[in-house]
Amino acid sequence: MxxxxxxxxxxxxxxxxxxxxxxxxxxxxxxxxxxxxxxxxxxxxxxxxxxxxxxxxxxxxxxxxxxxxxxxxxxxxxSDKSHPALIAKLQANNEAIQKKMEIYEQDKIADAEKNDKLVQALTGVQKGQAQTTAVLAQLVPMVQQLSKSVNTSDETDKTNKEEGAE
Structure with a gap:
């Protein structure tokens, strides 16, 4: 039937x-x-x-x-323990990690550029300090000579005044 x-x-x-x-x-x-x-x-x-x-x-x-x-x-x-569900989770995690790595690489490049600018600025400051030091090194002997000549002229004036006062 x-x-x-x-x-x-x-x-x-x-x-x-x-x-x-x-x-x-x-x-x-x-x-x-x-x-x-x-x-x-x-x-x-x-x-x-x-x-x-x-x-x-x-x-x-x-x-x-x-x-x-x-x-x-x-x-x-x-359940989350099924193979397709686990694969889907792993793919989502992988995509999230990939995005974080891209952001990290971009930040790393930006930091390197900032560091290069800082190095250039510091190099400029160091050159300026070296130039200032060189100028000061040239000026110190001149200042010392002027100081000696002023002291000598003061002593001569003092001596002349003392002799003139007598």
Whole structure:
């Protein structure tokens, strides 16, 4: 009798060209493909007639590793420990690290440019100090000579005054 029903249904599907998709979900399977497997089925099944773990609702495209949750009666993302979820997390972490590395490299280049400017400024200051020191080195003997000549002229004036006062 079941064979007759199946044949009848198959003939009806072939004549109408009607095929429905149902979705099988085995969350305990190590095969990720069995977490959300699309199954073409000729004809239409009522929710009561659906075999165990078959569902009429299609999983969302947003879900990486969709499994059926019997408590909520909906598709949910599998645990974070699934391979696709771990890969997605690792890719997100990798992208974040890449961005941080790019920012670090840009900051490193900016710091190097600032350091070059500081080195140039310090080199200019050192050259200025060296020039000032050289000028002072030339001026010191002249100042000493002037100081001696002033002291000598003061002593001569003093001596002249003392001699003139007598």
């Amino acid at each position: 079941e064979t007759e029903n199946f044949s009848k249904l198959l003939n009806e599907v072939v004549s109408n060209g009607k095929i429905n998709f149902y979705y099988y979900s085995d969350p305990t399977s190590s095969n990720i493909e069995l977490h959300h497997l699309a199954i073409p089925f000729p004809g239409e099944l009522s929710p009561v007639d659906l075999p165990f773990r078959w569902h009429a609702e299609k999983p969302s495209e947003d879900l990486v590793d969709a499994v059926w949750n019997d408590e909520t009666h909906s598709w949910v993302e599998n």
